[in-house]
Amino acid sequence: MDFELTAEQQMWRASVHDFAERELKSRAKETDAQARFNWEAVHKMGPLGLLGLNVPEEYGGAGIDAVGAAIAIEELGWACGSTALAIAAHNGLACATLALYGSETLKARWLPRLASGEGKLGALALTEPGAGSDLAGGVRTRAVVEGDSWIIDGQKMWTTNASVADVIVTLCRTDAQHLSLILVPTDAPGLHIGPPEKKMGLKGSPTHGVSYDEVRVPRENVVGIEGKGLAQTLAVLDGGRVGIGALSVGLARAAYEESIKYARERETFGAPLAQHQAIQFMLADAATEIDAARLLVHRAAWLKQNERPYTKEAAQAKLFATEMAERVTRNAIQIHGGYGYSAEFPVERIYRDARLMTIGEGTSEIQRVVIARQIFGQK
Numbered sequence: 001m002d003f004e005l006t007a008e009q010q011m012w013r014a015s016v017h018d019f020a021e022r023e024l025k026s027r028a029k030e031t032d033a034q035a036r037f038n039w040e041a042v043h044k045m046g047p048l049g050l051l052g053l054n055v056p057e058e059y060g061g062a063g064i065d066a067v068g069a070a071i072a073i074e075e076l077g078w079a080c081g082s083t084a085l086a087i088a089a090h091n092g093l094a095c096a097t098l099a100l101y102g103s104e105t106l107k108a109r110w111l112p113r114l115a116s117g118e119g120k121l122g123a124l125a126l127t128e129p130g131a132g133s134d135l136a137g138g139v140r141t142r143a144v145v146e147g148d149s150w151i152i153d154g155q156k157m158w159t160t161n162a163s164v165a166d167v168i169v170t171l172c173r174t175d176a177q178h179l180s181l182i183l184v185p186t187d188a189p190g191l192h193i194g195p196p197e198k199k200m201g202l203k204g205s206p207t208h209g210v211s212y213d214e215v216r217v218p219r220e221n222v223v224g225i226e227g228k229g230l231a232q233t234l235a236v237l238d239g240g241r242v243g244i245g246a247l248s249v250g251l252a253r254a255a256y257e258e259s260i261k262y263a264r265e266r267e268t269f270g271a272p273l274a275q276h277q278a279i280q281f282m283l284a285d286a287a288t289e290i291d292a293a294r295l296l297v298h299r300a301a302w303l304k305q306n307e308r309p310y311t312k313e314a315a316q317a318k319l320f321a322t323e324m325a326e327r328v329t330r331n332a333i334q335i336h337g338g339y340g341y342s343a344e345f346p347v348e349r350i351y352r353d354a355r356l357m358t359i360g361e362g363t364s365e366i367q368r369v370v371i372a373r374q375i376f377g378q379k
Helices: 007-023 025-033 039-048 066-079 079-103 104-116 229-264 277-305 311-341 344-358 364-375
Strands: 121-125 143-146 148-162 165-173 179-187 192-196 207-218
Touching: 007 039, 007 066, 007 148, 025 066, 025 079, 025 344, 039 079, 039 148, 066 079, 066 121, 066 229, 066 277, 079 104, 079 121, 079 165, 079 179, 079 229, 079 344, 104 121, 104 165, 121 148, 143 192, 148 165, 148 179, 165 207, 165 229, 179 207, 179 229, 229 277, 229 311, 229 344, 277 311, 311 344
Parallel strands: 121 165
Antiparallel strands: 143 148, 148 207, 165 179, 192 207
16 A cells, blocks of 8 residues: 655655745735636646546546546645535536547537636536525426437526536426436537626635526437436536545645744743644644545545546545634634734634635535435445
Protein backbone atom coordinates (compact mmCIF):
# COMPACT_ATOMS: atom_id res chain seq x y z
CA MET A 1 0.00 0.00 0.00
CA ASP A 2 1.55 3.26 -1.17
CA PHE A 3 0.41 6.57 0.33
CA GLU A 4 2.80 8.71 -1.72
CA LEU A 5 1.66 10.68 -4.71
CA THR A 6 3.47 9.77 -7.89
CA ALA A 7 6.09 12.17 -9.22
CA GLU A 8 3.64 13.20 -11.93
CA GLN A 9 0.90 13.89 -9.36
CA GLN A 10 3.29 15.93 -7.24
CA MET A 11 4.24 18.04 -10.25
CA TRP A 12 0.57 18.49 -11.12
CA ARG A 13 -0.25 19.57 -7.56
CA ALA A 14 2.62 22.07 -7.55
CA SER A 15 1.53 23.48 -10.91
CA VAL A 16 -2.10 23.92 -9.86
CA HIS A 17 -1.06 25.33 -6.48
CA ASP A 18 1.16 27.98 -8.09
CA PHE A 19 -1.62 28.96 -10.48
CA ALA A 20 -4.22 29.08 -7.69
CA GLU A 21 -2.01 31.16 -5.44
CA ARG A 22 -1.25 33.63 -8.22
CA GLU A 23 -4.64 33.90 -9.94
CA LEU A 24 -7.21 33.00 -7.29
CA LYS A 25 -5.99 33.53 -3.74
CA SER A 26 -4.84 37.07 -4.40
CA ARG A 27 -8.35 37.95 -5.64
CA ALA A 28 -10.45 35.80 -3.31
CA LYS A 29 -11.43 38.65 -1.02
CA GLU A 30 -12.47 40.82 -3.96
CA THR A 31 -14.29 37.93 -5.62
CA ASP A 32 -16.40 37.46 -2.50
CA ALA A 33 -16.94 41.11 -1.59
CA GLN A 34 -18.04 42.08 -5.10
CA ALA A 35 -19.84 38.79 -5.85
CA ARG A 36 -17.81 38.84 -9.04
CA PHE A 37 -16.99 35.74 -11.05
CA ASN A 38 -13.24 35.53 -11.73
CA TRP A 39 -13.39 35.18 -15.50
CA GLU A 40 -9.81 36.37 -15.92
CA ALA A 41 -8.49 33.32 -14.09
CA VAL A 42 -11.02 30.88 -15.53
CA HIS A 43 -10.09 31.73 -19.11
CA LYS A 44 -6.49 30.84 -18.24
CA MET A 45 -7.49 27.43 -16.89
CA GLY A 46 -8.19 25.81 -20.24
CA PRO A 47 -4.57 25.45 -21.39
CA LEU A 48 -3.64 24.07 -17.95
CA GLY A 49 -6.28 21.35 -18.20
CA LEU A 50 -8.36 22.60 -15.28
CA LEU A 51 -11.53 22.89 -17.36
CA GLY A 52 -11.22 19.38 -18.79
CA LEU A 53 -10.63 17.28 -15.69
CA ASN A 54 -13.50 14.97 -16.65
CA VAL A 55 -13.10 15.24 -20.42
CA PRO A 56 -11.34 12.51 -22.45
CA GLU A 57 -8.18 13.58 -24.24
CA GLU A 58 -9.72 12.99 -27.66
CA TYR A 59 -12.20 15.78 -26.90
CA GLY A 60 -9.60 18.22 -25.59
CA GLY A 61 -9.49 16.98 -22.02
CA ALA A 62 -6.59 17.05 -19.63
CA GLY A 63 -5.92 13.33 -19.42
CA ILE A 64 -6.00 13.58 -15.63
CA ASP A 65 -7.23 10.65 -13.53
CA ALA A 66 -9.72 10.97 -10.68
CA VAL A 67 -7.05 11.35 -8.00
CA GLY A 68 -5.42 14.09 -10.06
CA ALA A 69 -8.79 15.83 -10.39
CA ALA A 70 -9.27 15.68 -6.60
CA ILE A 71 -5.80 17.15 -6.10
CA ALA A 72 -6.66 20.03 -8.43
CA ILE A 73 -9.99 20.83 -6.78
CA GLU A 74 -8.37 20.80 -3.34
CA GLU A 75 -5.81 23.36 -4.47
CA LEU A 76 -8.47 25.57 -6.02
CA GLY A 77 -10.54 25.33 -2.83
CA TRP A 78 -7.50 26.30 -0.77
CA ALA A 79 -7.21 29.49 -2.81
CA CYS A 80 -10.82 30.57 -3.44
CA GLY A 81 -13.95 28.66 -2.50
CA SER A 82 -16.15 30.52 -4.97
CA THR A 83 -14.06 29.80 -8.03
CA ALA A 84 -13.36 26.25 -6.90
CA LEU A 85 -17.08 25.48 -6.60
CA ALA A 86 -17.79 26.81 -10.09
CA ILE A 87 -14.97 24.73 -11.57
CA ALA A 88 -15.94 21.64 -9.58
CA ALA A 89 -19.52 21.90 -10.86
CA HIS A 90 -18.36 22.52 -14.42
CA ASN A 91 -16.09 19.48 -14.37
CA GLY A 92 -17.79 17.03 -12.06
CA LEU A 93 -21.41 17.68 -13.01
CA ALA A 94 -21.71 19.17 -16.50
CA CYS A 95 -18.66 17.81 -18.34
CA ALA A 96 -18.78 14.47 -16.52
CA THR A 97 -22.41 13.94 -17.54
CA LEU A 98 -21.62 14.60 -21.19
CA ALA A 99 -18.43 12.53 -21.15
CA LEU A 100 -20.13 9.57 -19.52
CA TYR A 101 -23.44 9.54 -21.34
CA GLY A 102 -23.46 11.96 -24.28
CA SER A 103 -23.68 10.79 -27.85
CA GLU A 104 -20.65 11.16 -30.07
CA THR A 105 -22.36 14.12 -31.71
CA LEU A 106 -22.93 15.93 -28.42
CA LYS A 107 -19.45 15.16 -27.11
CA ALA A 108 -17.74 16.30 -30.30
CA ARG A 109 -19.76 19.50 -30.41
CA TRP A 110 -19.57 20.62 -26.78
CA LEU A 111 -16.73 19.01 -24.85
CA PRO A 112 -13.82 20.65 -26.73
CA ARG A 113 -15.39 24.06 -26.24
CA LEU A 114 -16.11 23.45 -22.56
CA ALA A 115 -12.57 22.21 -21.89
CA SER A 116 -10.71 24.89 -23.81
CA GLY A 117 -11.59 28.01 -21.83
CA GLU A 118 -12.49 29.81 -25.04
CA GLY A 119 -16.20 29.74 -24.31
CA LYS A 120 -18.22 29.56 -21.14
CA LEU A 121 -18.70 26.77 -18.59
CA GLY A 122 -21.27 24.03 -18.16
CA ALA A 123 -24.04 23.54 -15.59
CA LEU A 124 -26.30 20.77 -14.35
CA ALA A 125 -29.86 21.65 -13.30
CA LEU A 126 -31.47 19.17 -10.92
CA THR A 127 -33.15 20.78 -7.89
CA GLU A 128 -36.62 22.28 -8.12
CA PRO A 129 -38.47 24.71 -5.83
CA GLY A 130 -40.74 22.05 -4.36
CA ALA A 131 -38.45 19.04 -4.48
CA GLY A 132 -35.08 19.55 -2.78
CA SER A 133 -33.33 16.19 -2.54
CA ASP A 134 -36.36 14.26 -3.83
CA LEU A 135 -35.23 13.82 -7.40
CA ALA A 136 -37.16 10.59 -7.98
CA GLY A 137 -40.57 11.93 -7.05
CA GLY A 138 -40.19 15.69 -6.99
CA VAL A 139 -39.08 16.62 -10.50
CA ARG A 140 -41.87 18.52 -12.27
CA THR A 141 -39.95 20.02 -15.19
CA ARG A 142 -41.39 18.25 -18.22
CA ALA A 143 -40.05 17.50 -21.67
CA VAL A 144 -42.41 16.26 -24.38
CA VAL A 145 -41.62 15.19 -27.91
CA GLU A 146 -42.90 17.34 -30.74
CA GLY A 147 -41.65 16.17 -34.13
CA ASP A 148 -37.87 16.04 -33.94
CA SER A 149 -37.70 18.30 -30.86
CA TRP A 150 -38.10 18.30 -27.11
CA ILE A 151 -40.36 21.01 -25.67
CA ILE A 152 -39.33 21.75 -22.07
CA ASP A 153 -41.40 23.55 -19.43
CA GLY A 154 -40.61 23.97 -15.76
CA GLN A 155 -38.36 25.52 -13.15
CA LYS A 156 -35.04 24.71 -11.54
CA MET A 157 -33.27 26.36 -8.65
CA TRP A 158 -29.79 26.48 -7.09
CA THR A 159 -28.21 25.99 -10.50
CA THR A 160 -24.49 26.66 -10.12
CA ASN A 161 -22.91 28.41 -13.15
CA ALA A 162 -26.23 29.09 -14.93
CA SER A 163 -25.26 32.66 -15.90
CA VAL A 164 -21.71 31.74 -16.93
CA ALA A 165 -22.60 28.58 -18.87
CA ASP A 166 -22.91 27.72 -22.54
CA VAL A 167 -25.08 24.69 -21.75
CA ILE A 168 -27.26 23.48 -18.91
CA VAL A 169 -27.83 19.73 -18.71
CA THR A 170 -31.37 19.53 -17.33
CA LEU A 171 -33.13 16.69 -15.54
CA CYS A 172 -36.64 16.44 -16.97
CA ARG A 173 -39.65 14.20 -16.55
CA THR A 174 -40.24 12.62 -19.95
CA ASP A 175 -43.19 10.48 -18.87
CA ALA A 176 -45.04 9.73 -15.66
CA GLN A 177 -42.46 7.21 -14.45
CA HIS A 178 -39.18 8.25 -16.05
CA LEU A 179 -36.67 11.07 -16.07
CA SER A 180 -34.17 12.02 -18.75
CA LEU A 181 -31.19 14.35 -19.00
CA ILE A 182 -31.42 16.87 -21.83
CA LEU A 183 -28.76 19.35 -22.93
CA VAL A 184 -30.11 22.89 -23.24
CA PRO A 185 -27.95 25.69 -24.72
CA THR A 186 -28.29 28.85 -22.65
CA ASP A 187 -29.17 30.89 -25.74
CA ALA A 188 -32.26 28.74 -26.43
CA PRO A 189 -35.43 30.87 -26.75
CA GLY A 190 -37.66 30.49 -23.71
CA LEU A 191 -34.81 29.79 -21.30
CA HIS A 192 -34.73 32.42 -18.56
CA ILE A 193 -31.96 32.70 -15.97
CA GLY A 194 -33.03 34.50 -12.83
CA PRO A 195 -30.98 36.97 -10.79
CA PRO A 196 -28.12 35.56 -8.73
CA GLU A 197 -29.08 34.22 -5.34
CA LYS A 198 -28.00 36.32 -2.37
CA LYS A 199 -26.02 33.75 -0.44
CA MET A 200 -24.23 33.52 2.88
CA GLY A 201 -20.96 32.60 1.19
CA LEU A 202 -19.44 31.54 -2.13
CA LYS A 203 -20.65 34.84 -3.52
CA GLY A 204 -18.31 34.71 -6.50
CA SER A 205 -19.88 31.45 -7.65
CA PRO A 206 -23.10 32.43 -9.43
CA THR A 207 -26.20 30.45 -8.43
CA HIS A 208 -29.55 30.99 -10.13
CA GLY A 209 -33.08 29.87 -10.61
CA VAL A 210 -33.78 28.81 -14.19
CA SER A 211 -37.16 28.70 -15.90
CA TYR A 212 -38.07 26.87 -19.10
CA ASP A 213 -40.96 28.31 -21.11
CA GLU A 214 -41.59 26.04 -24.11
CA VAL A 215 -37.86 25.70 -24.69
CA ARG A 216 -37.29 23.77 -27.90
CA VAL A 217 -34.13 21.71 -28.40
CA PRO A 218 -33.33 18.91 -30.87
CA ARG A 219 -34.41 15.45 -29.81
CA GLU A 220 -30.80 14.32 -30.22
CA ASN A 221 -29.93 16.53 -27.21
CA VAL A 222 -31.01 13.80 -24.82
CA VAL A 223 -27.92 12.82 -22.84
CA GLY A 224 -27.64 9.06 -22.51
CA ILE A 225 -30.61 6.73 -22.60
CA GLU A 226 -34.05 8.28 -22.59
CA GLY A 227 -35.81 7.41 -19.34
CA LYS A 228 -32.57 6.57 -17.49
CA GLY A 229 -31.88 10.08 -16.29
CA LEU A 230 -32.26 9.36 -12.58
CA ALA A 231 -29.75 6.49 -12.56
CA GLN A 232 -27.34 8.55 -14.66
CA THR A 233 -27.71 11.55 -12.35
CA LEU A 234 -27.02 9.49 -9.24
CA ALA A 235 -23.89 8.06 -10.85
CA VAL A 236 -22.69 11.54 -11.76
CA LEU A 237 -23.35 12.75 -8.21
CA ASP A 238 -21.04 10.05 -6.87
CA GLY A 239 -18.18 11.69 -8.74
CA GLY A 240 -19.37 15.17 -7.82
CA ARG A 241 -19.26 14.25 -4.15
CA VAL A 242 -15.60 13.36 -4.44
CA GLY A 243 -15.04 16.86 -5.83
CA ILE A 244 -16.95 18.55 -3.00
CA GLY A 245 -14.97 16.49 -0.51
CA ALA A 246 -11.72 17.65 -2.10
CA LEU A 247 -12.90 21.27 -2.13
CA SER A 248 -13.76 20.99 1.56
CA VAL A 249 -10.28 19.71 2.33
CA GLY A 250 -8.88 22.75 0.53
CA LEU A 251 -11.06 25.17 2.50
CA ALA A 252 -10.14 23.54 5.79
CA ARG A 253 -6.47 23.57 4.90
CA ALA A 254 -6.60 27.28 4.14
CA ALA A 255 -8.26 28.05 7.48
CA TYR A 256 -5.78 25.78 9.29
CA GLU A 257 -2.79 27.54 7.73
CA GLU A 258 -4.20 30.96 8.59
CA SER A 259 -4.73 29.78 12.17
CA ILE A 260 -1.14 28.58 12.52
CA LYS A 261 0.13 31.88 11.20
CA TYR A 262 -2.06 33.88 13.58
CA ALA A 263 -1.24 31.66 16.57
CA ARG A 264 2.47 32.26 16.06
CA GLU A 265 2.11 36.03 15.77
CA ARG A 266 -0.58 36.87 18.34
CA GLU A 267 0.40 37.12 21.99
CA THR A 268 -1.96 36.81 24.96
CA PHE A 269 -1.17 36.54 28.67
CA GLY A 270 2.50 37.12 27.88
CA ALA A 271 2.94 34.27 25.41
CA PRO A 272 2.11 33.49 21.76
CA LEU A 273 -1.23 31.78 21.19
CA ALA A 274 0.69 28.80 19.84
CA GLN A 275 1.94 28.06 23.36
CA HIS A 276 -1.56 27.76 24.85
CA GLN A 277 -2.75 24.19 25.09
CA ALA A 278 -6.35 25.01 24.12
CA ILE A 279 -5.12 26.41 20.80
CA GLN A 280 -2.71 23.53 20.29
CA PHE A 281 -5.51 21.01 20.75
CA MET A 282 -7.72 22.71 18.15
CA LEU A 283 -4.87 22.75 15.65
CA ALA A 284 -3.93 19.14 16.44
CA ASP A 285 -7.52 18.08 15.78
CA ALA A 286 -7.54 20.10 12.55
CA ALA A 287 -4.32 18.53 11.27
CA THR A 288 -5.62 15.03 12.02
CA GLU A 289 -9.05 15.54 10.50
CA ILE A 290 -7.72 17.20 7.35
CA ASP A 291 -5.41 14.25 6.73
CA ALA A 292 -8.21 11.77 7.40
CA ALA A 293 -10.58 13.58 5.05
CA ARG A 294 -7.99 13.72 2.28
CA LEU A 295 -7.38 9.98 2.58
CA LEU A 296 -11.12 9.29 2.29
CA VAL A 297 -11.34 11.56 -0.76
CA HIS A 298 -8.35 9.96 -2.45
CA ARG A 299 -9.64 6.46 -1.72
CA ALA A 300 -12.97 7.24 -3.38
CA ALA A 301 -11.17 8.84 -6.33
CA TRP A 302 -8.86 5.82 -6.64
CA LEU A 303 -11.83 3.46 -6.73
CA LYS A 304 -13.47 5.65 -9.36
CA GLN A 305 -10.46 5.73 -11.67
CA ASN A 306 -10.07 1.96 -11.34
CA GLU A 307 -13.72 1.51 -12.34
CA ARG A 308 -14.69 -0.10 -9.07
CA PRO A 309 -17.90 0.62 -7.12
CA TYR A 310 -17.46 3.74 -5.00
CA THR A 311 -20.93 5.02 -4.12
CA LYS A 312 -20.48 4.37 -0.38
CA GLU A 313 -16.92 5.63 -0.35
CA ALA A 314 -17.86 8.83 -2.18
CA ALA A 315 -20.66 9.49 0.31
CA GLN A 316 -18.31 8.78 3.23
CA ALA A 317 -15.69 11.13 1.81
CA LYS A 318 -18.18 13.95 1.29
CA LEU A 319 -19.85 13.43 4.66
CA PHE A 320 -16.64 13.45 6.66
CA ALA A 321 -14.77 16.10 4.67
CA THR A 322 -17.61 18.62 4.62
CA GLU A 323 -18.42 18.27 8.31
CA MET A 324 -14.70 18.38 9.09
CA ALA A 325 -14.36 21.63 7.12
CA GLU A 326 -17.15 23.21 9.12
CA ARG A 327 -15.44 22.26 12.40
CA VAL A 328 -12.00 23.41 11.30
CA THR A 329 -13.18 26.73 9.89
CA ARG A 330 -15.32 27.36 12.97
CA ASN A 331 -12.32 26.76 15.22
CA ALA A 332 -10.19 28.98 13.00
CA ILE A 333 -12.49 31.88 13.84
CA GLN A 334 -12.31 30.90 17.52
CA ILE A 335 -8.51 30.95 17.41
CA HIS A 336 -8.58 34.40 15.84
CA GLY A 337 -11.03 35.64 18.49
CA GLY A 338 -12.77 38.90 17.61
CA TYR A 339 -10.55 39.35 14.57
CA GLY A 340 -11.87 36.08 13.18
CA TYR A 341 -15.34 37.60 13.00
CA SER A 342 -14.01 40.47 10.93
CA ALA A 343 -13.83 40.46 7.15
CA GLU A 344 -10.31 41.82 7.59
CA PHE A 345 -9.14 38.24 8.10
CA PRO A 346 -9.81 35.49 5.52
CA VAL A 347 -11.13 32.91 8.00
CA GLU A 348 -14.46 34.76 8.13
CA ARG A 349 -14.94 34.23 4.38
CA ILE A 350 -13.63 30.67 4.45
CA TYR A 351 -16.11 29.75 7.19
CA ARG A 352 -19.02 31.15 5.18
CA ASP A 353 -17.83 29.28 2.10
CA ALA A 354 -17.49 25.99 3.97
CA ARG A 355 -21.03 26.15 5.31
CA LEU A 356 -22.59 25.15 1.98
CA MET A 357 -20.54 21.98 1.63
CA THR A 358 -22.72 19.90 3.95
CA ILE A 359 -25.77 20.91 1.88
CA GLY A 360 -24.88 20.96 -1.83
CA GLU A 361 -24.76 17.77 -3.93
CA GLY A 362 -26.62 15.90 -1.22
CA THR A 363 -26.91 17.02 2.39
CA SER A 364 -25.09 15.22 5.19
CA GLU A 365 -28.39 13.54 5.98
CA ILE A 366 -28.66 12.23 2.40
CA GLN A 367 -25.07 10.97 2.59
CA ARG A 368 -25.95 8.98 5.70
CA VAL A 369 -28.94 7.49 3.89
CA VAL A 370 -26.71 6.50 0.96
CA ILE A 371 -24.11 4.94 3.26
CA ALA A 372 -26.72 3.04 5.28
CA ARG A 373 -28.39 1.68 2.15
CA GLN A 374 -25.04 0.50 0.87
CA ILE A 375 -24.35 -1.21 4.20
CA PHE A 376 -27.64 -3.10 4.05
CA GLY A 377 -27.54 -3.76 0.32
CA GLN A 378 -30.59 -1.60 -0.43
CA LYS A 379 -31.18 0.33 -3.65
